[in-house]
Amino acid sequence: MNSITNLLPVTSSEDVRQSLKNGVEIALLDVREEGPFASAHPLFSVNVPVGRIEERIAGLVPRKDAPIVVYDDGEGRTAKAVRLLQSLGYSAVSALEGGLEGWKRSGGEIFIDVNVPSKAFGELVEHVRHTPSLPAREVHDRIARGDDLVILDARRFVEYNVMAIPGGRSVPGGELALRVRDIAPSPETTVIVNCAGRTRSIIGTQSLVNAGIPNPVFALRNGTIGWTLEGLSLEHGAARKGTDVSEQNHEAARARAKILAEQTGVRTIAVKDLERLLADTERTVYRLDVRSPEEYVEGHLKDFRSAPGGQLVQATDEWVGVRHGTIILADDDGVRARMTAHWLRQLGWNEVYVLEGWDGLPREAGPEAPLLSGPLPEAETISAVDLHDRLEDESILVLDLATSPVFRKGHIPGARFVIRPDLLSHPAIRAAREIVLVSPNGIAAHLAAPDLVGEHRRVRVLKGGTDAWLAEGYALETGLEDAQAFSVPDDVYKRPYEGTDNAAEAMQAYLDWEYGLVSQLEKDGTHGFRVLESL
Structure with a gap:
């Protein structure tokens, strides 16, 4: 640890593991970007990048005196995160002794990818319950023969809409037990549950087994990944959904x-x-x-x-x-x-x-409002109209704090991608005298504005963010070239099971990793999972 980190209150890896085993409340926060987090972290760590803490912490840790342990992997973000959390009123914040490296040295197990507790649990469920599944080729052949079956996609609708098993319908996992009896009223109809990889297929299938439906139920083994690796075609833009629930079936469920x-x-x-x-x-x-x-x-x-x-x-x-x-x-x-x-x-x-x-x-009604840690700081704003009129002015530097996938999808012409921790370190930003901060709805830009305010620099926030720019009918650029990036775009981990452009090697490696999670759980020893073995 460096001298700055040495000045912080610390908690040992052993104490963290003891809290996890003993059922004591604890939040273990990884304050790196999601890409580095996905490459190595403890099982129950939660990724909250330091630049996003004010946006996310109130929802993730609503009690201000809950024990919080923060770590990075030597990037120098732990001290800033601890002090920021303390400034937000969190009173029991400490640094993980030795950071991620200290966790490794102490014998702590290291996991990759994201949402790992749930994925490891899914593998354990299949291991314990022998959840029934069918390989992609057999499901394909059953469809081709016209067998009596329904295919239920347990992912979010937006994922299903991007790519789906032909003929499948969107029934997100939480809806399966409620709606399946009306979707497949005949007990002879085979029900096949799929997701992109394994977890939601397994949990969805086992949910229906646990729910006691009389139908034969199977997971599509390895989901759309397995389907793709078998060389089979997926459907794009599907919009089929579940049916309404009859009172009789509602009562049974x-x-x-x-x-x-x-x-x-x-x-x-x-x-x-x-x-x-x-x-x-x-x-x-x-x-x-x-x-x-x-x-x-x-x-x-x-x-x-x-x-x-x-x-x-x-x-x-x-x-x-x-x-x-x-x-x-x-x-x-x-x-x-x-x-x-x-x-x-x-x-x-x-x-x-x-x-x-x-x-x-x-x-109340309406979409969920952003749950921020406090009021937005005061910041000078600029309207979309005014920014559009001055966009050709080379003295203005437009910095976009959107996530890298959102930036790629569309950003204000000439804007530069940057993550908040890099705002004070990039030479072009330090040299700029007029800066406009942008984010999708303006919130991240407002939160970051105080970081840049200085006596020789004018900092403004695009009022209403990129959403306001679009509302005025102005066009966006797409893509993220090196010249547009003031930060490495590792803020969002590219999941091998989402989208349509994943390499076969990456998809197979992901499946191989999932299959190994049960043995990793045994080594870790902190999970506390307890699979229901009989009904």
Whole structure:
């Protein structure tokens, strides 16, 4: 550790692992960009890049005195992150002793990729429950023969729409147990569940097995990756979705979900007891609505975040930053919250509650508002019209703080891609006398503006961000060439299972890695997973 890090409060790797094993609340935060994070990290670390802390920390760690341990891999970001968190009111923040290298030296297991706890759990579920699956070629042949089957894609709709198994329909994982009986009313119909790789196929299939449907159920082995590696064609732009739920099938799904919740130790909580739980100052509480995003927008409980059930199981660390925190789930059907909760309990979350009834709780409509750590700092702004009029002025440097995939998709002409930690280090930025900061909705730009303010520099924020630019009808550039980048575009890890341009070698390597996760779990010893072995 350098001398600056030595001045910080520290926590040893051994103490972190002990908290994980003992069920004690702890948040282990990796403050590097997602690319480096995906190359090496502890199992339960949560990626919160230092430049995104103000945007994400309030949702991931809502309790200000929850224990937080921060680390990097020698990039010098730990000290800044600790001090920033302290300035935001977090009172129990420390640095991981020795950083990532210290974790390795202490014998801690290292994992790659993202959302690893959920992916490792999926492999463990298949290992323990022998979840049935079929290879891509057999599924293809069954489709070609016209067999009686349905293919249910357990991913988010946007992923399904990009690429899908021909004839499949979008039924995200949290919806499967609720809707499958109406999609496949005949018990003779074979149900095949797929995702891009393995996890959501396995969990979706096992959800239907656990839900007790009479149909033969199989996961598409290795998902769209396996389909592609077999040389089979995918469908693009599909828009088929699940059907409405009949009352008879709704009741059957609800009864089975209740049994599963009880078997796995899920608790229910009445509205009158919710405030008592929220008032517990030693408990980090997450309130999550597991219905579809569309239903959430139509109306939801105030202060509940949108976390569709299938994605919450697949990527719990995107909503819940404190391991062993308390999770409260809400739906309006009695199925989705219990099915999600029964998986979270098996994932080692000890305190999982399902809210019974919404009466008496305030509601609101509309999309989820950004959950920031505090008010946006004051910053001088410039309108899209004014920036457009001055875009040819070479004295203005436009810096775009969007993620690299968003930048590639479209950015203001002439803008430069940069991540926030590089704002003070790039020579061209230090030399600039007039800077306009841009981000998709303006929030990241507002948060970064104080970093650059100086007596010899004018810093403004594009009011309303790139969204406002588009609203004025102005065009965007696409792509991300080296000349456009003031930062290495490693802020977002390229998943080998998303998109249509992945190399076969990368897809196969990803599958090989997933198959090895069960043995890694055994070496790690901190996971606390407990797969339901019998029903």
